[in-house]
Amino acid sequence: MFSLPLGDGARLAALEVWHAEEFAGHLDRARDHIRPWVGPAFVTDDMEGARATLARYAERQAGDGARLYGIWREDALVGGVMFTDFSAAAGSCEIGCWLEPSAQGHGLITRACGALLDWAFTVRGLHRAEWHCRADNHRSTAVAKRLGMTLEGVRREAWPYEGVRYDTQLWAVLADEWRTRGDEASGVALTQ
Ligand SMILES: CC(C)(COP(=O)(O)OP(=O)(O)OC[C@H]1O[C@@H](n2cnc3c(N)ncnc32)[C@H](O)[C@@H]1OP(=O)(O)O)[C@@H](O)C(=O)NCCC(=O)NCCS
Numbered sequence: 001m002f003s004l005p006l007g008d009g010a011r012l013a014a015l016e017v018w019h020a021e022e023f024a025g026h027l028d029r030a031r032d033h034i035r036p037w038v039g040p041a042f043v044t045d046d047m048e049g050a051r052a053t054l055a056r057y058a059e060r061q062a063g064d065g066a067r068l069y070g071i072w073r074e075d076a077l078v079g080g081v082m083f084t085d086f087s088a089a090a091g092s093c094e095i096g097c098w099l100e101p102s103a104q105g106h107g108l109i110t111r112a113c114g115a116l117l118d119w120a121f122t123v124r125g126l127h128r129a130e131w132h133c134r135a136d137n138h139r140s141t142a143v144a145k146r147l148g149m150t151l152e153g154v155r156r157e158a159w160p161y162e163g164v165r166y167d168t169q170l171w172a173v174l175a176d177e178w179r180t181r182g183d184e185a186s187g188v189a190l191t192q
Contacts, residue, residue: 015070024050078103091127
């Protein structure tokens with residue numbers, strides 16, 4: 001019902017349990033593309049699994065924790081962004097994202113993450129936002145850079161995938177850094 005325009009005919013809105021069928025259909029288009037890079041629990045195979053993911057986020061949001069948002073382009077669900085962790089008490093959060101292949105390359109994720117960072121820092125007064133990714137996920141590290149994040153460290157061989165352990169990177173941006181940076185990722189804002 002409530003959505004935020006992202007430009008390019010796209011919008012950002014809450015992704016909720018009632019979207020389960022649409023989310024399952026989207027995962028059919030995105031599954032192979034996202035599987036190496038996102039947590040295995042997110043890559044479900046059927047409608048029941050898709051619904052379980054949405055229900056898990058809804059429960060965590062009810063406790064002021066994780067939150068999930070979808071990106072619709074020309075009325076098709078093409079990806080999304082989330083607070084994979086959100087702690088008002090600790091003043092910190094972690095942001096994640098995914099897209100189906102057809103939606104890559106338009107800046108949708110950079111703009112959507114900018115909206116989440118604006119909300120976390122401005123509306124909720126958080127101090128720090130993190131970004132965790134596989135070190136060889138170049139599209140993901142490019143988003144972190146566009147968001148003005150700093151590479152803070154590497155967790156060596158922390159990500160097991162198909163029998164190989166990959167390094168992961170921790171990127172982060174602080175509230176003051178976000179406020180004083182250029183406007184590349186801003187331009188949209190969640191106000192509530
Ligand atoms: C990570 C992922 C979401 C990044 O998607 P993306 O489309 O590259 O990122 P954005 O939506 O921010 O778009 C950036 C691209 O759009 C271009 N772009 C166009 N207009 C833009 C704008 N106004 N602002 C920023 N970028 C813009 C950029 O130049 C860049 O293009 P490039 O691909 O030629 O470098 C995507 O690759 C994905 O889903 N990967 C698999 C899952 C995954 O890795 N998730 C993250 C786990 S940590």
